[in-house]
Amino acid sequence: MTDSALLSVRDLSMRFGGLLAVDGVSIEVQPREVVSIIGPNGAGKTTVFNCISGFYRPTSGEVMFEGKAMHRLTGFKIARAGMVRTFQNVRLFKDMTVIENLLVAQHMQAERNLLKGLFSTPGYRRREREMMDRAVHWLERVNLIDFANREAGNLAYGQQRRLEIARCMVTQPKLLMLDEPAAGLNPNETRDLDRLIVQLKEEEGITVVLIEHDMSLVMGISDRIYVVNQGRPLADGTPEQVRRNPEVIKAYLGEE
Numbered sequence: 001m002t003d004s005a006l007l008s009v010r011d012l013s014m015r016f017g018g019l020l021a022v023d024g025v026s027i028e029v030q031p032r033e034v035v036s037i038i039g040p041n042g043a044g045k046t047t048v049f050n051c052i053s054g055f056y057r058p059t060s061g062e063v064m065f066e067g068k069a070m071h072r073l074t075g076f077k078i079a080r081a082g083m084v085r086t087f088q089n090v091r092l093f094k095d096m097t098v099i100e101n102l103l104v105a106q107h108m109q110a111e112r113n114l115l116k117g118l119f120s121t122p123g124y125r126r127r128e129r130e131m132m133d134r135a136v137h138w139l140e141r142v143n144l145i146d147f148a149n150r151e152a153g154n155l156a157y158g159q160q161r162r163l164e165i166a167r168c169m170v171t172q173p174k175l176l177m178l179d180e181p182a183a184g185l186n187p188n189e190t191r192d193l194d195r196l197i198v199q200l201k202e203e204e205g206i207t208v209v210l211i212e213h214d215m216s217l218v219m220g221i222s223d224r225i226y227v228v229n230q231g232r233p234l235a236d237g238t239p240e241q242v243r244r245n246p247e248v249i250k251a252y253l254g255e256e
């Protein structure tokens with residue numbers, strides 16, 4: 001691991017019974033990079049994400065974030081450390097309003113002192129105001145401010161995906177993990193997503209790791225790409241290097 005890496009995944013493996021779904025994957029992510037993980041269906045990409053974000057405990061290997069071991073921590077603690085994620089299937093509180101989703105996310109993340117909340121101390125009230133300000137800020141950034149009081153479940157699909165990103169961002173992460181963020185989006189929505197990810201990196205200093213099948217999105221926004229095939233690392237490099245790699249073309253891009 002280089003000293004400067006924000007996330008360093010070393011020799012990660014995950015076994016489900018007789019199936020070695022991930023076999024010796026290593027990934028290194030520098031601050032403010034956009035890094036994509038690609039590979040054919042069933043290659044093990046989501047399993048890698050689940051191991052990094054604490055949803056699975058890897059069979060072997062290490063996940064280091066800011067130099068600290070994450071691979072034995074719960075998902076909650078990993079999120080608190082500053083690594084948050086979205087899911088392939090949107091997971092919002094659909095009966096709550098858009099803004100409530102953003103407030104709940106921050107409450108779940110915050111260090112809570114119940115007594116302070118009960119007596120509504122000035123410090124508690126200030127933090128509540130800050131949470132509301134952050135929620136409004138991110139609703140503006142993802143273009144959902146006009147929908148703040150709408151039930152999240154009533155939003156269009158593309159809007160729900162943007163709300164998911166806002167819900168991650170209000171918790172002020174250092175690293176955002178997006179699992180197939182363009183799935184189900186129309187071309188205009190994909191273009192907005194492309195712009196949003198670039199802005200997150202350039203304006204907010206956020207590091208982004210994503211799994212994605214939309215190759216034009218991946219090639220356009222990634223600083224580096226890791227290719228996984230049948231659970232094993234196949235190649236990594238810049239979009240140009242990966243695009244030209246004969247192994248990758250054979251295993252994956254050739255299918256396009």
Ligand SMILES: Nc1ncnc2c1ncn2[C@@H]1O[C@H](COP(=O)(O)OP(=O)(O)OP(=O)(O)O)[C@@H](O)[C@H]1O
Pocket residue numbers: 016019021039040041042043044045046047048
């Ligand atoms: N909880 C689980 N139990 C058993 N097998 C699993 C589990 N999760 C994933 N797998 C298997 O592990 C392999 C890798 O799956 P994974 O979902 O990580 O692939 P993927 O690259 O994300 O695929 P896709 O692009 O289709 O989302 C598959 O064979 C899958 O069936």
